[in-house]
Amino acid sequence: MEECRRRKGIDLVAVVDCASPGVRNDIRRLLDAGRMAPEPGGGLRFDGGPVLIPAVEVEIGGEGAGPAHYVLYFPDLASVDGAAEVLGRTIRNIQLSSQRTRMRAKDLLDLAEGHGGFLVPAHVFTPHKGFYGACAPRLEDVFGAEAARVFAVELGLSADTAMADRLSELASRAFLSSSDAHSPERIGREFSALEVERPSFEELVRALKRNGGRRVAANYGLDPRLGKYYRSACLACGQVAGGPPPVHRCGRCGSDRMVKGVLDRLEEIADRSNPESPPGRPPYVHQVPLAFVPGVGPRTMARLLDAFGTEMSVLHRIPAEELAAVAGSDVAGRILLAREGRLPLRAGGGGVYGRVSGPGTGGLRTETLRGC
Numbered sequence: 001m002e003e004c005r006r007r008k009g010i011d012l013v014a015v016v017d018c019a020s021p022g023v024r025n026d027i028r029r030l031l032d033a034g035r036m037a038p039e040p041g042g043g044l045r046f047d048g049g050p051v052l053i054p055a056v057e058v059e060i061g062g063e064g065a066g067p068a069h070y071v072l073y074f075p076d077l078a079s080v081d082g083a084a085e086v087l088g089r090t091i092r093n094i095q096l097s098s099q100r101t102r103m104r105a106k107d108l109l110d111l112a113e114g115h116g117g118f119l120v121p122a123h124v125f126t127p128h129k130g131f132y133g134a135c136a137p138r139l140e141d142v143f144g145a146e147a148a149r150v151f152a153v154e155l156g157l158s159a160d161t162a163m164a165d166r167l168s169e170l171a172s173r174a175f176l177s178s179s180d181a182h183s184p185e186r187i188g189r190e191f192s193a194l195e196v197e198r199p200s201f202e203e204l205v206r207a208l209k210r211n212g213g214r215r216v217a218a219n220y221g222l223d224p225r226l227g228k229y230y231r232s233a234c235l236a237c238g239q240v241a242g243g244p245p246p247v248h249r250c251g252r253c254g255s256d257r258m259v260k261g262v263l264d265r266l267e268e269i270a271d272r273s274n275p276e277s278p279p280g281r282p283p284y285v286h287q288v289p290l291a292f293v294p295g296v297g298p299r300t301m302a303r304l305l306d307a308f309g310t311e312m313s314v315l316h317r318i319p320a321e322e323l324a325a326v327a328g329s330d331v332a333g334r335i336l337l338a339r340e341g342r343l344p345l346r347a348g349g350g351g352v353y354g355r356v357s358g359p360g361t362g363g364l365r366t367e368t369l370r371g372c
């Protein structure tokens with residue numbers, strides 16, 4: 001929560017590990033100590049700062065082609081307590097996050113709504129447990145007629161609005177871009193800008209449903225090419241596909257053991273060859289986080305944050321001259337190119353992030369594959 005307030009400038013944050021009794025006990029302790037307080041309209045305000053939305057990410061297998069992740073958002077501790085109690089009976093280890101439940105997706109939807117919450121399919125395009133990436137090409141395939149009750153999806157890494165708007169069934173649904181942060185630095189790598197009265201659970205729902213003038217005003221996230229699943233990648237030799245999607249066989253070693261890329265999967269399931277955004281669809285602002293900018297190490301990062309407060313200011317608002325005075329003209333120049341979408345990028349795939357290409361930019365950023 002400190003990271004949200006001090007470095008990222010975030011007002012509303014969902015914590016998706018709230019099925020875990022330990023996490024809910026932490027929240028209870030903060031409430032008892034007066035450091036957290038229920039917010040009118042739902043959500044829990046932390047120390048007069050950001051508002052926390054208690055949420056639960058769970059996995060369902062055995063529906064569609066493969067497992068999918070869903071996030072359930074709740075207004076308060078009592079509602080997530082109630083839902084977690086039911087979930088706990090269907091999950092082997094409730095202590096861990098994103099655990100697999102024996103429930104069906106429709107029942108999970110009922111569970112969320114029955115406790116005052118709502119359900120959002122998580123990181124829908126990723127090959128690992130994203131709904132479209134791993135489970136099914138259409139929401140109806142799993143939710144049947146109840147698909148109409150799914151009013152938002154989370155885009156997830158390696159996808160953006162233009163890509164998602166190649167599926168006509170998403171025209172009526174809002175897009176959330178969230179950072180699935182497993183560490184404080186990752187918070188805000190993706191985020192959604194909401195036009196709301198105040199940060200609260202109710203206002204979030206209104207924004208996603210476009211009620212009463214509330215709306216998602218913009219989605220911010222990594223350029224999809226920087227994501228670690230953008231293109232298909234070979235499990236045998238690590239080659240990331242470069243040819244026209246969908247690629248099913250490695251161009252280097254000929255193996256057909258590939259982690260399917262988001263772009264490659266989209267080519268298979270899209271019912272539009274070009275994106276068609278519905279009226280009012282907010283823009284997707286591509287970000288190149290500071291950690292991806294060549295020349296920005298921990299020291300430069302610290303200097304920039306000290307000088308300008310938040311990473312969002314550095315990436316999107318501070319004039320070039322001011323950036324140059326703190327970080328040098330090379331780094332300032334790259335941040336400017338990133339703002340204009342002109343920084344040359346090399347696509348990621350198979351769990352390896354894309355990167356900024358060009359001289360002096362060696363060293364792939366890697367992370368082990370994980371469930372989310």
Ligand SMILES: [Zn+2]
Nearest residue numbers: 234237250253
């Ligand atoms: Zn290969």
Ligand SMILES: [Zn+2]
Nearest residue numbers: 069122371372
């Ligand atoms: Zn997940």
